[in-house]
Structure formats: C-alpha cells, structure tokens
Amino acid sequence: MEEESGEELGLDRSTPKDFHFYHMDLYDSEDRLHLFPEENTRMRKVVQAEMANESRGAGDGKAQRDLQEEVDELVHLYGLEDDHELGDEFVDENIPRTGVSEYPPYMMKRRDPAREQRDWRLSGEAAEAEDLGFGGWGSAGQCQDLREAYRYTHGRASEEYECYVIPEEEDEEEAADVFCVTCKTPIRAFQKVFDEHKEHEVIPLNEALESAKDEIHKNMYKLEKQIIEMENFANHLEEVFITVEDAVAMADRLGKFLKTKTDVEISAQPEFEDQTLDFSDVEQLMGSINTIPAPSAPVINPQVPNSATGSSVRVCWSLYSDDTVESYQLSYRPVQDSSPGTDQAEFTVTVKETYCSVTNLVPNTQYEFWVTAHNRAGPSPSSERAVYMTAPSPPIIKTKEIRSCEEAVLICWESGNLNPVDSYTVELTQAESPEASGVTESVVGIPTCESVVQLQPGRSYIIYVRALNMGGPSVRSEPATVHTIGSYFRLNKDTCHPWLTISEDGLTAVRSERRTPARELSPSDTHFTRCVAVMGNLIPVRGHHYWEVEVDEHLDYRVGVAFADVRKQEDLGANCLSWCMRHTFASSRHKYEFLHNRTTPDIRITVPPKKIGILLDYEHSKLSFFNVDLSQHLYTFSCQLHEFVHPCFSLEKPGCLKVHNGISMPKHVTFY
Amino acid sequence: MALKQISSNKCFGGLQKVFEHDSVELNCKMKFAVYLPPKAETGKCPALYWLSGLTCTEQNFISKSGYHQSASEHGLVVIAPDTSPHCFLIGGCNIKGEDESWDFGTGAGFYVDATEDPWKTNYRMYSYVTEELPQLINANFPVDPQRMSIFGHSMGGHGALICALKNPGKYKSVSAFAPICNPVLCPWGKKAFSGYLGTDQSKWKAYDATHLVKSYPGSQLDILIDQGKDDQFLLDGQLLPDNFIAACTEKKIPVVFRLQEGYDHSYYFIATFITDHIRHHAKYLNA
Numbered sequence: 001m002e003e004e005s006g007e008e009l010g011l012d013r014s015t016p017k018d019f020h021f022y023h024m025d026l027y028d029s030e031d032r033l034h035l036f037p038e039e040n041t042r043m044r045k046v047v048q049a050e051m052a053n054e055s056r057g058a059g060d061g062k063a064q065r066d067l068q069e070e071v072d073e074l075v076h077l078y079g080l081e082d083d084h085e086l087g088d089e090f091v092d093e094n095i096p097r098t099g100v101s102e103y104p105p106y107m108m109k110r111r112d113p114a115r116e117q118r119d120w121r122l123s124g125e126a127a128e129a130e131d132l133g134f135g136g137w138g139s140a141g142q143c144q145d146l147r148e149a150y151r152y153t154h155g156r157a158s159e160e161y162e163c164y165v166i167p168e169e170e171d172e173e174e175a176a177d178v179f180c181v182t183c184k185t186p187i188r189a190f191q192k193v194f195d196e197h198k199e200h201e202v203i204p205l206n207e208a209l210e211s212a213k214d215e216i217h218k219n220m221y222k223l224e225k226q227i228i229e230m231e232n233f234a235n236h237l238e239e240v241f242i243t244v245e246d247a248v249a250m251a252d253r254l255g256k257f258l259k260t261k262t263d264v265e266i267s268a269q270p271e272f273e274d275q276t277l278d279f280s281d282v283e284q285l286m287g288s289i290n291t292i293p294a295p296s297a298p299v300i301n302p303q304v305p306n307s308a309t310g311s312s313v314r315v316c317w318s319l320y321s322d323d324t325v326e327s328y329q330l331s332y333r334p335v336q337d338s339s340p341g342t343d344q345a346e347f348t349v350t351v352k353e354t355y356c357s358v359t360n361l362v363p364n365t366q367y368e369f370w371v372t373a374h375n376r377a378g379p380s381p382s383s384e385r386a387v388y389m390t391a392p393s394p395p396i397i398k399t400k401e402i403r404s405c406e407e408a409v410l411i412c413w414e415s416g417n418l419n420p421v422d423s424y425t426v427e428l429t430q431a432e433s434p435e436a437s438g439v440t441e442s443v444v445g446i447p448t449c450e451s452v453v454q455l456q457p458g459r460s461y462i463i464y465v466r467a468l469n470m471g472g473p474s475v476r477s478e479p480a481t482v483h484t485i486g487s488y489f490r491l492n493k494d495t496c497h498p499w500l501t502i503s504e505d506g507l508t509a510v511r512s513e514r515r516t517p518a519r520e521l522s523p524s525d526t527h528f529t530r531c532v533a534v535m536g537n538l539i540p541v542r543g544h545h546y547w548e549v550e551v552d553e554h555l556d557y558r559v560g561v562a563f564a565d566v567r568k569q570e571d572l573g574a575n576c577l578s579w580c581m582r583h584t585f586a587s588s589r590h591k592y593e594f595l596h597n598r599t600t601p602d603i604r605i606t607v608p609p610k611k612i613g614i615l616l617d618y619e620h621s622k623l624s625f626f627n628v629d630l631s632q633h634l635y636t637f638s639c640q641l642h643e644f645v646h647p648c649f650s651l652e653k654p655g656c657l658k659v660h661n662g663i664s665m666p667k668h669v670t671f672y
Numbered sequence: 673m674a675l676k677q678i679s680s681n682k683c684f685g686g687l688q689k690v691f692e693h694d695s696v697e698l699n700c701k702m703k704f705a706v707y708l709p710p711k712a713e714t715g716k717c718p719a720l721y722w723l724s725g726l727t728c729t730e731q732n733f734i735s736k737s738g739y740h741q742s743a744s745e746h747g748l749v750v751i752a753p754d755t756s757p758h759c760f761l762i763g764g765c766n767i768k769g770e771d772e773s774w775d776f777g778t779g780a781g782f783y784v785d786a787t788e789d790p791w792k793t794n795y796r797m798y799s800y801v802t803e804e805l806p807q808l809i810n811a812n813f814p815v816d817p818q819r820m821s822i823f824g825h826s827m828g829g830h831g832a833l834i835c836a837l838k839n840p841g842k843y844k845s846v847s848a849f850a851p852i853c854n855p856v857l858c859p860w861g862k863k864a865f866s867g868y869l870g871t872d873q874s875k876w877k878a879y880d881a882t883h884l885v886k887s888y889p890g891s892q893l894d895i896l897i898d899q900g901k902d903d904q905f906l907l908d909g910q911l912l913p914d915n916f917i918a919a920c921t922e923k924k925i926p927v928v929f930r931l932q933e934g935y936d937h938s939y940y941f942i943a944t945f946i947t948d949h950i951r952h953h954a955k956y957l958n959a
Binding site: 590601602603604605606607627630631632633634635667668671672 | 892894901917920921924925926927928929930931932933951952954955959
C-alpha cells in the first residue's frame with residue numbers, strides 16, 4: 001500500500017528526493033479521488049495529521065481533553081477504520097444527498113464535529129489548505145471544497161513526507177494522552193504499563209504533536225528550496241541554450257565571411273609593419289580560457305553507391321575521436337583534369353551533423369570534397385579529399401527512330417550528357433496494366449545508345465531509359481510507347497534519292513513533277529542515285545514482318561526488299577541483293593513483274609492492286625506480295641536471306657506512295 | 673444410291689478410296705476417287721473437286737499428281753470423278769464412234785450436257801459434276817455442303833471454269849492447270865461442241881469460259897491459273913489463255929495467271945504446282 005511505503009520512507013529518510021515534487025496527482029481531475037481510494041486515504045491521513053496538528057496548535061488554550069476528543073473525531077471522520085469505507089464516502093459524495101438518514105449513525109456523528117472544526121481550522125498555516133472552505137458533509141458544494149482542499153494538500157505532500165498517520169482505533173471512547181514513539185501511536189497512559197508498549201519510549205502527546213509539526217515544517221522548507229533550485233536549473237539551461245544559439249550564429253557568420261571575397265587592401269603604415277607586437281600575454285590568457293584543443297581531422301567517407309541525384313550528393317564523414325566539435329566545414333569543387341592553372345570555384349558549407357546533402361550541382365560531374373572540424377580552439381586539419389559524382393541527366397529517346405516488330409523493339413536515344421556515362425538501363429512496363437504494377441522489366445548494362453529488347457506480341461509497352469554512372473542512375477527519360485502489333489519502321493531519309501521527298505512521319509514518299517538536277521554523288525553515298533528509291537529501317541530481327549503500301553493504279557513503282565549494302569546506283573531488282581514487284585502502266589495496260597537479278601516470271605494480273613501487302617518471312621526464306629483488298633496472293637519469292645533486309649520503295653514516275661505499319665498479318669496471308 | 677468401294681489405301685494419314693455407283697445422269701456405272709484426310713475422322717471437311725483432262729480417268733490424278741500431302745495438311749476432302757461415261761464397261765450403251773478419237777467421246781466428255789444424239793442420253797457430265805456427284809458425296813461422306821471448290825487440268829480446267837462461272841456462289845474458289853479457256857475458238861472445242869451440242873454456236877457459248885466471264889454477274893471469284901510455257905497445246909492454240917485474261921481484265925475478275933518457264937502439259941507440271949493450288953483453295957475453304 002502506498003501509505004505504508006510512504007510511512008516507511010518518511011521515517012527513514014529526512015531528505016526528500018530532488019525531482020519528485022510534481023506528482024501526477026496535482027493535475028488530476030477531481031474524479032480521480034474516488035477512483036483511487038487508497039490515495040485518498042493517504043491524503044486524508046496527511047491532512048488529518050496536519051489538521052490534527054493545527055487543531056492542537058491552534059487550540060493550545062483548549063483543554064487537552066477536548067483536543068483529544070476532537071482528534072479522535074477527526075480520526076474517525078477522515079477515514080481511519082476502513083479504507084474501503086472511506087472510499088465509499090467520497091464516492092457517495094457525488095450523489096446528492098436527499099436524506100441524512102440513509103447513512104449509518106457514525107457518519108452523522110462525524111459530521112457535526114466537522115462543522116465545529118471548520119471555524120478554528122481556518123486559522124493558522126494549514127488554513128491555506130482549507131482556504132477553499134470546507135463544506136461539511138451533506139452537500140455537493142461542501143464535498144467539492146473538501147475535495148479541492150485534499151487535492152491541494154496532497155499536491156504538497158509526497159510519499160516521502162513523514163506522515164504521522166494516526167492509526168485506526170476501534171475504541172473511540174477512551175482518548176489517548178501519551179504518544180508511543182516506538183509504535184508511533186498515541187496510547188493511553190495506562191497502556192504504557194501493559195502489553196506491547198512496556199519497553200517503549202513514551203512522550204506526552206503535545207510534545208509528539210510539536211515534533212510532528214516541526215518535521216512537517218522542515219520538509220516544507222526543503223521542498224521550497226528544491227523549487228528554487230529547479231528554477232535556477234531551468235534558468236541555467238536557458239542560458240546555455242542562448243549561448244549555443246549565439247555560437248551557431250557566430251559560426252554561420254564566420255562561414256559567410258569566409259565565403260565572401262573581400263578585396264580589402266590594408267595598407268599598413270611602415271612603422272606598424274616593423275613593429276612586433278607581443279601577444280604572449282594575450283596568448284596566455286587565451287590559452288587559459290580555451291583549455292580544449294582543436295579537434296583532429298575527420299575522415300571523409302567514400303560515396304555510397306546510387307546515393308546521388310543529378311544535382312545533389314550526400315556527403316558523409318566521421319570523427320574517430322572524443323574531441324569536442326562545434327561544427328564542420330565541408331568544402332568542394334569540381335574535379336578538373338585540365339592544367340592546375342585554371343582555378344575552379346571552391347564552395348564551403350557549414351553543418352553541425354556529420355553529413356550534408358550538397359545541392360545545385362551539375363549532373364554527371366565529379367566533385368572533390370574535404371571537411372574540417374571546428375570548435376572554440378579552432379579548425380582541425382583537413383580530411384582527405386574524396387571524389388563524389390552526381391548522377392547523370394536522363395537520356396532522350398529518339399521516338400521517331402523506334403523500330404519494332406511483334407517480338408522485339410529497337411530503341412535508340414541521345415545520351416543527354418556531354419561527358420560519357422558508364423551505362424544505360426532500359427525499363428519497360430506494359431501499358432495495359434495500371435501504373436501500380438511498376439516496372440516489369442529492366443535491361444541493364446547497355447553500353448551504347450541503342451538496344452534491342454525482346455517483347456511479347458500483341459501488347460503495348462511504355463519504355464524509359466536511364467543513364468548510369470558511379471553516382472547512381474539518372475531519373476527516367478520521357479517515355480516512349482511501343483505496340484507489338486505488326487512491324488513498325490520509317491523511311492530513311494539518308495537513303496532517299498534526291499528527287500524524292502519523305503513526309504514528316506516517315507511514311508510517305510513523294511516524287512514531284514519537277515526534276516531537280518541530280519547531283520554527282522560518290523559511290524559510297526547512302527543515297528539511291530539511279531533508282532528513285534528510298535529504303536525503310538526495318539528492325540534487324542528475324543521472324544516475319546508484314547507491311548502494306550498504298551499506291552495509285554496508274555503509278556509506276558517498285559516495292560520490295562533489299563540488303564542494306566545493295567548498290568544504290570542500280571535499279572531495285574536488277575541485282576541479286578534486292579527483290580521487288582514492279583508495276584508499269586503503259587497504253588492502258590498494266591504490266592507486272594517480280595524482279596530479282598533482272599529476271600521475272602511471266603505473270604498476268606487482271607485486277608491492279610491498290611494496296612499491296614508484303615510479307616517477309618525469314619524463317620521460310622520467302623517474300624510474298626498480296627492484293628490486300630481482294631485477299632489475293634500475287635507472288636512469292638524464295639530468297640536466301642543470310643543477312644537482314646530492309647523494305648524498299650521506288651517511284652518511276654511522279655506520284656506518291658504511302659506505307660502502312662503496325663498491321664498484324666491478315667488471315668489469308670497466314671497461309672503463305 | 674449404293675456405293676461400292678473398289679479400293680482403299682492409306683496415304684499421309686488419310687485414306688484414298690475409289691468407289692463405283694450407278695449414275696442417274698449418265699445412265700451407267702461410274703467410278704470416282706475420294707481422298708479423306710485425317711481430319712475427316714473427327715469432323716466435316718470442305719470438299720475440293722478435281723476434273724481431269726482428255727483421256728484421263730479417276731486414276732491419273734490420284735496416282736501422279738502428288739496432292740495427298742497438301743490435302744492432308746489442309747484437311748480437304750478431294751473428289752476426282754471420271755472424265756466421261758464408259759459405257760462399254762457395263763456392256764450397255766455402246767455408242768458408235770465413241771472410242772474413235774481420244775479427244776471426243778470416251779474420256780472427252782467436255783463437261784457439257786449433250787443435246788445431240790446419240791450422246792444426249794449418257795453424256796451429261798455437266799449435270800453429273802454439278803448436281804449428282806455433290807449430292808452423292810454430301811450424303812455419304814463427312815463433307816460440309818456449304819464449302820466446295822473446283823479445279824482441273826486442261827479439259828478439266830475448262831470444266832472447272834465453266835462450272836464456277838455458271839454457278840455463282842456455288843464454289844468458294846476455282847483454279848486450273850493449262851485450261852482450255854476459249855473452246856469455241858479452238859479445234860478441240862469446235863470438234864466437241866459440234867458433236868455434243870450441234871451446230872448452233874449460241875449453245876456453245878454457254879460452255880465457254882471466256883464468253884461466260886463477259887456476262888458473269890456474280891460474286892467475287894479469285895482465279896489461279898498455271899500454264900506451262902513449253903506446253904505444246906498452248907503453242908497449237910488449243911488453250912487460248914490470253915483471250916480469257918483479257919476478258920477478265922475487262923470485267924475486273926481477279927485472276928493470277930502464271931506462265932511457268934520450261935513446263936509442259938504433263939502431270940509433272942501439275943505435280944510441281946499442285947501445292948500452290950491446294951493452298952489457294954484452302955485459304956477460302958478454311959477461312
């Protein structure tokens with residue numbers, strides 16, 4: 001039980017603990033009183049003791065007997081018989097009392113003396129406690145006051161108080177008149193003779209009361225002293241805080257001062273220059289003040305992989321000693337591989353922690369970092385220099401040059417960085433599934449600015465590229481979308497004959513009426529010179545590819561495929577490196593040829609196709625042509641395709657033809 | 673009608689059979705060959721009719737053309753009837769003069785319904801091929817009656833073309849090897865038509881592909897024709913494909929005509945390109 005421990009502690013120790021005043025109960029609501037009857041009991045007992053003291057103190061003039069009686073009354077009144085009963089009492093206080101008759105007689109009895117007690121109780125020191133006014137029992141307001149008084153008193157009391165708790169006494173008729181020190185209980189004089197109190201020391205009650213009162217006063221005094229000490233401590237703490245604040249401000253100012261370039265020419269007068277000033281006194285003085293030494297050099301950590309962004313790095317260091325450090329100064333500058341003559345700007349940051357995120361840096365750049373520790377005595381030696389690197393800028397995908405087929409995509413991009421990076425990463429995610437699915441596939445360690453990635457047919461993918469260096473990866477590039485339906489390619493402007501114009505989307509070739517003079521082109525030129533043709537950039541992946549070409553009925557054209565190194569000075573189909581379907585319209589007659597190595601089978605087609613479907617099948621070494629509108633098969637070449645070929649288109653007369661991409665193979669084509 | 677199985681041989685997983693029956697149109701016993709692909713065991717298959725050329729029976733095609741592998745792969749039932757009634761077999765209709773020439777009479781039915789005596793009773797190959805035989809096949813074999821195509825060689829090519837042109841929508845596709853395209857203008861045709869149909873040339877046009885095309889109203893046809901460049905009959909002017917092509921060009925009937933360098937009129941030529949033709953038909957029959 002709390003009060004028992006309190007008693008023991010109170011008896012054994014004279015000094016209360018330092019930081020124990022702010023007892024929780026001080027802030028308790030009134031309600032707490034009846035929830036914890038034990039505490040209430042303890043409180044009451046303290047109050048009881050005080051009041052008992054008071055009653056004794058104030059009522060010096062009164063007959064001791066009266067006091068005794070009153071004490072007894074108080075003893076019973078303030079709950080000594082039974083803790084639980086007392087708890088009930090307080091609980092019961094909440095209930096508005098209708099009739100007094102509800103309560104057992106002894107309670108009634110107590111009430112009256114309480115009222116009597118009230119008046120003289122209000123005098124004296126302890127009267128402060130009762131300032132709130134003790135309502136007698138029997139009314140809510142009185143209960144309220146009582147509670148508040150108890151609360152206040154309790155707050156000033158603690159377990160460590162020496163509480164002379166006057167124990168329960170069944171017998172209330174006989175008042176005690178002496179005090180047994182040993183048992184700490186008032187007893188009747190005759191009891192001294194008998195029983196347990198035989199050997200015990202006994203003192204008169206009033207003496208006991210006096211000493212009890214003294215004790216309490218002493219404790220209160222101590223408490224007050226402690227309050228003062230606490231306040232002092234708080235003040236001191238505040239001072240320290242202000243000092244530290246000032247120091248930091250000072251350090252900041254110092255840092256700023258160091259950064260600013262001051263071109264101040266101090267022209268000292270000659271006489272001053274020659275003077276040697278004796279600073280020894282000052283030094284001594286300084287030395288006596290600053291007893292702490294300057295710190296030892298910090299150790300700067302190497303860069304944590306993948307910790308950088310394009311514009312910032314996180315630099316960390318450690319201090320392997322017990323030195324006092326007030327701040328660190330981190331300095332850096334870009335690593336230069338040029339001659340030492342060119343000085344790069346040096347930057348400095350002051351921090352309190354052993355790490356710093358340095359921002360506003362240039363991507364894909366190496367920076368040298370070094371750090372010094374500072375305290376009142378001065379700076380430490382500089383740490384070793386560590387090189388940190390910012391992550392690169394993101395690459396830029398060349399969306400117009402994406403080539404794909406049903407099983408793969410070829411992506412190329414611009415580095416996005418002036419200097420080389422270590423490698424690139426391609427990230428793909430399927431477009432059908434929502435963003436939540438995240439990246440489904442990554443291809444890492446790509447050394448060049450292009451990559452062929454395997455894909456599933458009939459899907460849509462979103463592709464990102466990142467650049468990577470030792471600082472980490474860049475942010476993702478802008479996305480590009482790829483559909484694995486059919487094959488996608490663009491007409492390659494680098495190959496087209498000067499008389500051909502290729503549209504912006506890379507899918508239409510136009511030959512105008514006008515003839516611009518064909519310039520003299522060297523044989524190694526990538527442009528077609530004889531055949532007014534252009535080549536498409538088909539993805540270099542085997543398997544099958546299908547595309548369609550829209551032509552005019554009266555247009556003279558050649559459509560087919562050729563190896564990349566086909567001789568551009570020759571017509572399509574005139575050599576063994578190209579295959580094509582040729583249509584010429586003359587004298588109202590359509591003539592169709594299927595040319596390879598200058599030879600063609602004899603084929604007549606009665607309905608001229610307007611849209612030609614072309615199937616390139618690496619697997620079966622076949623190239624087939626179809627009339628798309630009629631689902632009619634026209635012709636199939638058997639061709640040995642030892643290397644990759646590209647679609648070719650040529651216009652033998654002014655006109656235009658349009659390429660259609662991204663078409664999945666029609667069913668009739670699948671038979672071939 | 674009772675079918676009598678004459679032979680059955682397993683080939684490329686399927687079965688090549690020959691049957692005999694009593695034909696109503698032809699008034700005599702007729703034989704025909706049927707190939708049942710592996711797929712026919714489990715379901716109905718499309719039907720492809722082959723019409724052979726002059727002097728042939730149902731045996732030439734099934735022995736020499738090498739069509740079985742392709743038919744098996746594409747799951748087509750291939751039916752090859754005889755080229756004319758063979759009355760002597762039954763010992764019935766002995767028609768005088770029917771064996772005198774190889775290009776008229778026996779083995780040269782020209783796929784017409786003869787109107788002249790003594791041919792009109794028996795020589796009704798057109799009706800046999802377009803009516804009686806399909807009904808018989810549909811009733812007795814696992815074929816889909818809605819999916820039917822026709823092709824043939826030489827006289828059979830002519831037969832395939834006219835059957836398709838005279839029955840728009842009945843056949844899903846048609847193709848031919850060295851067909852007689854314009855019989856009214858070639859010696860063979862003139863001989864046969866005058867014999868079977870009489871001298872009224874207007875009746876002849878009803879069985880002439882080039883003429884039929886000119887008045888063809890009907891649904892889309894996709895025609896594939898292979899012609900050996902070294903075919904003697906081509907050089908003799910018996911086949912006249914150019915006329916047909918010109919007519920088709922004018923009427924916008926889709927034709928792909930391939931002149932095959934070095935090939936002649938024989939079954940070696942047929943065997944070379946039979947796979948292309950079967951694929952051509954499969955594209956439409958299996959669509």
